Amino acid sequence: EAGVVQSPRYKIIEKKQPVAFWCNPISGHNTLYWYLQNLGQGPELLIRYENEEAVDDSQLPKDRFSAERLKGVDSTLKIQPAELGDSAVYLCASSSPGLAVYNEQFFGPGTRLTVL
Amino acid sequence: KQEVTQIPAALSVPEGENLVLNCSFTDSAIYNLQWFRQDPGKGLTSLLLIQSSQREQTSGRLNASLDKSSGRSTLYIAASQPGDSATYLCAVGGAGKSTFGDGTTLTVKP
Numbered sequence: 001e002a003g004v005v006q007s008p009r010y011k012i013i014e015k016k017q018p019v020a021f022w023c024n025p026i027s028g029h030n031t032l033y034w035y036l037q038n039l040g041q042g043p044e045l046l047i048r049y050e051n052e053e054a055v056d057d058s059q060l061p062k063d064r065f066s067a068e069r070l071k072g073v074d075s076t077l078k079i080q081p082a083e084l085g086d087s088a089v090y091l092c093a094s095s096s097p098g099l100a101v102y103n104e105q106f107f108g109p110g111t112r113l114t115v116l
Numbered sequence: 117k118q119e120v121t122q123i124p125a126a127l128s129v130p131e132g133e134n135l136v137l138n139c140s141f142t143d144s145a146i147y148n149l150q151w152f153r154q155d156p157g158k159g160l161t162s163l164l165l166i167q168s169s170q171r172e173q174t175s176g177r178l179n180a181s182l183d184k185s186s187g188r189s190t191l192y193i194a195a196s197q198p199g200d201s202a203t204y205l206c207a208v209g210g211a212g213k214s215t216f217g218d219g220t221t222l223t224v225k226p
Binding site: 004006040041042043044045048056091093104105106107108109110112 | 120150152157158159160161162165205207213214216217218219
């Protein structure tokens with residue numbers, strides 16, 4: 001069974017440029033999460049989807065960040081425009097159907113973003 | 117607001133030692149607790165998931181315990197090996213959200 005797939009693995013951009021990250025969760029996993037991880041810290045939730053609905057986006061900086069999961073499968077996270085402080089690793093995770101709070105999360109390899 | 121603390125931030129042990137990693141949390145109203153391993157430049161690999169109704173889970177040389185009343189979980193690693201070197205993170209599952217600690221970086225010396 002394939003795990004969570006993310007692309008690209010690495011991205012270097014100039015500040016003020018746009019950037020997008022893509023995630024394909026494990027097949028059959030209804031719940032999808034986007035996390036941000038700064039160096040030396042644990043991941044912090046940006047947004048959680050149940051199928052195509054964003055059920056928790058309270059930590060997503062909506063002035064520059066956006067996300068979509070149009071068909072309830074893969075998802076895209078976008079930053080426009082990027083700032084120096086956005087340099088971090090962006091992690092995608094998914095969990096299986098059922099009551100999400102009880103379910104094990106599986107993570108992708110992440111996208112390491114560097115903003116110059 | 118849930119706060120999760122992992123102490124120590126770093127730990128170095130000789131190969132073969134048994135060791136314990138600690139995770140403490142402030143709000144005992146949790147649904148589950150999950151332990152992860154993260155290798156440098158990689159994503160998180162799930163090690164063990166403990167539901168709030170459980171006291172411990174075991175997988176191979178790993179054993180995780182949960183004491184909700186005291187707000188603590190421990191990850192016990194038996195007979196450590198150099199391949200166990202990584203950062204270990206705990207994640208406390210609340211109402212639709214997991215809160216992570218900052219991890220303990222473990223180095224096992226041959």
